[in-house]
Amino acid sequence: MGNYLLTVLILLPLAGAVAVAIAGRGDGTNDRPLKWTALFFSLATFVISLALPFGFNPAGGLQFETNVPWINAFNLGVRYHVAVDGLSLWLVLLTTFLVPVALISSWDSIHRRVREFLIVMLALETGMIGVFVAMDMFVFYLFWEVMLIPMYFLIGVWGGERRIYAAVKFVLYTVVASLLMLAGIIAVYYLHGQATGNFTFDIAAITRDIAAGTFDMTEGEERWIFWAFAIAFLVKVPLFPFHTWLPDAHVEAPTAGSVILAGILLKMGTYGLMRFNLPMFPEASRHYATLIAALAVVGIIYGALVAMVQPDIKKLVAYSSVSHLGFVVLGIFSFTDQGLQGALYQMLNHGVSTGALFMIVGMIYDRRHTRLIAEFGGLATVMPAFSTTFLIVTLSSIALPLLNGFVGEFLILIGTFTSGVLPRAKLFGSLAALGMILSAVYMLWMYQRVIFGELKNPLNLSLRDLNGRERLALAPMIALIFVMGIFPGPFLSRSRTAMEAIKSRVDHSPTETTVAAGNPVARMDTSH
Amino acid sequence: MIPLSWYLGLSAVLFTIGAVGVSIKRNAISIFLCIELMLNAANLTLVAFSGFFGDLSGQLFVFIVMTVAAAEAAVGLAIIISVFRNRESLNVDDLDALKL
Amino acid sequence: MEKALFIVLAVIAVASALNILLQRNPLYSALSFIGTLAALSALYITLRAHFIAAIQIIVYAGAIMVLFVFVIMLLNAPGDQPRVDKQKGLRYLAIPFAGALIAEAFYVIRSVKPISMPALIDGDRGVGSTWSIGTGLFTQYLLPFEVTSVLILMAIVGAMVLAKREND
Amino acid sequence: MNQIGINYHAVLPEMITAVVAVIIMLIDAFSKKLERRIVGSVSLLGIAGAAAAVLSLWGRNGETSFGGMLVTDDFRLIFSMISLIVTFLIVLISLRWVDEEGLPKGEYFAMLLFATTGMLFMASANDLVMIFLGLEITSISTYVLCGYRRTDPRSNESAVKYFILGSFSTAFLLYGIALVYGATYVPLADPVATTNLVLIKERIAAGNLFSEPMLFAGAAMMLVGFGFKVASAPFHIWSPDVYQGAPTPVTAFLSTGSKASAFAAFARVFILTFSAASVGAGLSGGVASSLQAVSTNVLVVMAILTMTIGNLVALVQTNIKRMLAYSSIAHAGYALVGFVAMDWRSVAFYLLSYVVINIGAFAVIEVIARRGDKRTDISDYAGIGFQSPGLSTALSLFMLSLAGIPLTAGFMAKLLVFKAAWVAGAEHGMPSLYALVVVGVVNSAISWYYYLRVVVAMYFAEPATGFKAPLLSKSLAAGLILAVLGTLYLGIMPGRLLDKLEQARDRISVVKIKQ
């Protein structure tokens, strides 16, 4: 049975939501107590979650585990199994970190239905934590779907002009895909039960049996089910060409929604790939690696090029997410230590950087109620602190060394480039590296048009610089940008074993041999 | 001796006539009559089987069916009356407010 | 001889059934339906279902059809209105449908093995007799029989609720 | 007399509901004013009593009574419970409504309870005659209920359409019964021909039939009859009009109780009687398996059509009742998926979930609609989300649950039927069942759109003018809360219920045990 820490993490935000819901009605004008309540609960969640990395044993394996039977009937074998491992540890932390930050960042920007907003945010947090800690496919799917609803409300109620279209598109896109995953889950569950007699949704158990060879799908089965999962995740990522929901959703979502969407929700796709597709369908993963890597590379370049010509800052950032997440997918399908670690790291980075970017966009939107680049220019004159922050985040997004983005992106590139399993690895690696140039192009061009130049628009003359609250919201992001860029060690070391396990699952192939012949690296490996 | 199949055939014909009647008559009461006709066709089959097999349950069934038909008639006619009160028409084609 | 009788009765039954369809006035349809009922009743006798034949006339033709006629008279409704049939197509559809239905029925009937009615063993206590029906209803069919009372009660209440006037 | 097995205990639930119905009418007849107030409580008590009776019957597997007319197995009890739950909730949500509409109160509840009696008989029937009777009792009382608001032309129309089409389909069912009866003739057997389902099963299994095509024709016509009652395509055609026109609580009742009980009878006949699969392999003759194969094929097509038509047409509806009518069609399709897998347990769970959710949804609709079902367009829901948060949250929950969001009943239900179909497909090597699951999944995805439309209207759209948050009566609130709790309970903690369901035995398993 063990540890209830994760359960507390899951339930605490929900408790917060309930607290906000039943908190005194007041006269409706003063919603500060509500905000403080919500913030308190999200911060408490964050503080408690800090126990995870410190209590985490870098040797790996599932930790903080709770595993109790839930539904036994009809051979369902559903268990409430939650745990973290090197893969989910930081993603949980990212979640608990981003939610309070998002709450602070939208402290004053939500004017309508504040109570409901806070409830939705906290409910969302519960769902997101649940997705990352679920170790049972059933539980995973549960949180995966349930989480959609708060997000849907977030976009639909507090969104912009075309919010309904965006919200519905978001949900339908995701639902279509995740229902496919449900079919996949049932198939895996059933085939596994058939083969081993143990009908269970337990991810660890199934993965173990696959690794041990006691559960061996036929090639056809494996490939079909691979896609059932992969499409669900690739839509969420989103990989080209499943990405068109993202710009709409981002543009319409309120700031907090965008932060969470970009910061965490997108990661669930890549998380799923690493949690399910690679360990469970290694052969299919290898078989389709070229295709997916190609799509990822297309996504990197395509997303960047389209981002470049967007007139709307938020849309630009949204397309940049397509590009960045392309990197992550590429890293995953490189099947190398560097690629996988880099992908995980890049997930965290993207959460921080893009989250911060959306917050920044939100801040100018709060002031000007427009996000069109053409409306701005010369903001550096009136908003120096804002410009500096914006610059740091921009640079993080274009992967400047010593900022967080670089570590992830570079690891992915080198992992891809040196991959011995992924065919045409060098080509993919090189093309992906083009993304490095392009990201500089679109981000800096945008930055230049917004921040540099003459202050021409009279509406911008009286813009005030960041206030204390905004600084408070951005400060931890900026700090993380630096810390993660300079000291990636503590992060990477905790995920190492998990990534190596994933890699060994895929690498363990009879046909492929090692990485490039004559690679002396192996010897070096032992030295540290 | 009349073969069983003759009875069955007659029953089928009556059933068909009833079914056709339901779809071509426009007066609600006439439609209802056609439905009764279909029930009678079924009754004929039951009785025919019962008679030829020497098994009682078919006829008992018919007994029950007749009761049901009576109950149905009562309720059905009541419905028709209440409709007529509102619409002054028994033409079912006029009842097309609910559609699509 | 029996076959001739059957044919006569069958013709009556079918003809009056068709007449239901042909009549515009529901009153005539109802009267025509009574013809069918009567013919069927006679057929039931040929099947030795005397009790059923009797209640066919008494209950069906008598009670139920009287109710019909009564309602028709009460409402004094015009027949099928002379207005254009909004669904004229159905008439033409009806013929192939009927044909198909009958074809299917005869396909099934063709497979029926020719059997003959069992010999009369116990006279007026044989299958179809009032005695047998009575016994059946209070043994094997006790439950359905009792349940029909619920049905009827319900029908009465329902009919009452629906048909009573607003100011009641 | 004991030969025919008169067993009052076995028929106690049905007796209680029928007697309570009579008592209500008596109360109504003798004391108009004062006594009417207790009609609701009496009904609820009666239903509770019936439920207690049902529970007291637990564990008597396969015991038949009344000359084989009734059977007491877990199958019956489970479906009986579903029917009773439906009626209980419906009584709760219509107590206030009947008063507000100024409709005859006593008769209303009496009709409901009569209908419930019929539903209970459909679950407990072990003979085609009982099925027929139960079906008719239910149908006729619901004809009345549909037309209950006599002055409302929509209600009239609904009643007429339901009545005509319902009786029409009954004729098919009856004709089918007649043919099946004829087909079971075995000379010199005792009895020579039968409408008893156990005997029918045995004769089919033995392959000893008077006429095989007749059996098939009869089965086909019964399928038409049942297909009509459960509103599966292409016999769903009546339900949108009827559901839309009927008074809202009646719609709720029709779409849940009458559908669930029809499924019970349907399953009793087609899963437990006309099938080979659940009987031991040694028993299954050629006829049984070919009958099963044929009906499975037809049911697959029907299920696909039902789901697809229901969902696609629901997409373009603007009236919420009508939309839910189509949704109800679609859900019949999902239930048919489990049905095709010959897994009545999953169907039962599906129906249980569906009735709880759907009654909840209709309860909200009823409140929003106000007197005379005036506000039933989706546009009437614009912006009510924040004006009437409780109702809107509940309705959102129900909509999402119907769409199949996890942690609610709707998801577990879908999961079980899809899983059942998948497993059956794998075990019997029937790819068509895989296809069915795929179609089902695709349809679920489609359905999200229209369920979300309601949510969109409530929360995302600008508030419509003239909406005033309605006051909830206590009874309706209680019903609503029960529905919400039920929806969540079945979604989150279905374990115990599923355990019970899994252990539940039906008559066939009893027969198998005997042999």
Place this chain on the structure above:
Amino acid sequence: MLATIILAPLVGAAILGMFGKRMGERAIGLIACSTVGISAVTSFIAFFTRLLPDADRRVHEHLFTWISVGSFRSDFAFLLDPLSGIYILFITFVAFWIHVFATGYMHGDKGYWRFFAYLNLFMFSMLTLILADNFLLMFVGWEGVGLCSYLLIGYYYNRDYAGDAAKKAFIVNRIGDFGFAIGLMLLFLKCGTIFYFDNASQGVRGAFDWAMTQASEPLAASMIFAGGLTTIAVLFFVGATGKSAQIPLYVWLPDAMAGPTPVSALIHAATMVTAGVYMVSRASSIFVHAPTAMLIVAVVGAATAIFAATIGLAQWDIKKVLAYSTISQLGYMFLACGVGAFGAGIFHVFTHAFFKALLFLGSGSVIVGMHHEQDMRKMGGLKKYMPLTFFTMAVGWLAISGVPFLSGFFSKDEILYRSYTTGVLPDPLPKILWAIGAITALITAVYMTRLMVLTFWGKERFAGDGHAGARHEGGKGRGGQGHGRDESHQAVTPPGVGPDEHEHHSGPPRESPRSMVIPLIVLAIGAAFAGYLGVPEGLSGGAIPNYIERFLEPSIAHLPLAARGAEESHAASVEPSHAEAPASAHAAGGDHTTEIVLTVVSSVLALLGVGLGWMWYQRKPLWQPPRLLEEKYYVDEIYDAALVRPIKVGSTQVLWKLIDVRLIDGAVNAAAYTAGMLGSALRYMQSGFVRGYVAMVVLGALLIIGYFVIR
């Protein structure tokens, strides 16, 4: 100790970045200069106390492991060896004086603190680049200097051209970095490490030690894409072309002059732009195994040298002239690297740092004196107003022109000599490269003379127009220049941001303050005498040793013997490459004649250039140069039309509007639409007519019964 060198400016940057806004100019200047001063002093101490006594000439310092994933590892660890030693010496030295200069130059600017924070940050990045002991850390510095360059070019952020220039610089650099990064990855793929040298204490292997064990690759175009050492080398060189402004990526440097002049001096002349040369020299052990890459380096270098020099002839903006001159000089350095004379290249970097920084600072002094006028057409006769500036700049002018016995003379001469005699390249090529280099030297002398003449001699062209008129002239010039972006440099700083707008609006030019003049003098001394550290041995007959090249010896790789054997057949008549070892050149005294002859030729050319320029521009200072040159061969326009526009238009019209909106979203919406249409169609089944429904039921029943019966 090495960490101190690097971190001191970082600390300065951090302090200034966080608190600078509330500090006074003096405090800011003090912090900025002192941190760089600490770096400089520490560098000298480290150089003399750690490096020189070290037998291996390699000092390692390990801070912490940065990234370690799988077999990949990169550390924050530093390496001081002769190459990085020389670099840090002149960088910190020059930078210190430029900082001092800037305290005066930037006086009164609102963003004073910001400027010095950036400048300090730049120092941090540059020193990281130099002192890194692995390629990834070098890349960190590499990108860091790019960032600082971006920030400083865009320092006057409210001027559009500054923003454009900054962005252009960063992006073009990124294109180079792309090559660098891929080269790095390929290197890692090949040898499994990105450290330079074996380091047992850290348990790391070195890429260069590995490279030295590899066979030399043949000279063939196919090797470029073979994925071996040649490919790595070429990719590295792509990176170098970006950072060091070589063809085809040089385009950012002239625009970069939008930044404040000290920035141009420090970053775009003395230090950052030479990072490419540093990198190629650093990777010499890879390059020497890749003759194809060497050839490319040499050819590109020579081509850039002459190409940029010709453009430099025709520019009117004083800083642009210097910018093109920088590009041209960088070309020289690569020419040196390409012919295997890495030491000569570094030597030229060294001397160039002094004289080019001097020239830039001098021009900055002029610009300040001219109230921020950069157009040489509006100068003239300044020597009497700004005597110190004039004298110091004159030293720089003569040094860059290659007038004998100034620093530029020695380094340039060494390069030309080495190109002529190289054994690395196939035969006619060395002579051609030499010829190009010599002609470039001539042109260099001409345009530098032009610059001096236009600025300091001749008529005072500013008096008549007055300051206000300059703006209108700018408008006219725009028409001539076609683009106008460059010309707008002349526009005075917009209100509120310019360094000194409130101070001097008009009045005669005047000498700059002391803080600006002293650095000029210091650098002038350097420009005059720095060359004596590396006097070509042939020139002095071996009397004065070429200290620099000898010292660099441990850091620079030479052609492996086997490869050289192959090369000798190409260059039989030529002396064995100097690349082999200075010792051999030392021994082969007989060939000093060649060197002396070549030296004489280049000296003559230099003097000829100065003379020509003097005569011509004294007479016709405003002579209109050929349009092609003035428009810089229309390269910017060509890039714009061939790359920028197609990408923008393609992205907008094809990728976004067509693929995204029409195709993908179109498909998604079409699916939804289809479902809706199907629904709408199907709902017509529901006609509302009971009899229709009956017919439907009958039809369904018929089909089902039919199927059941017939099967």
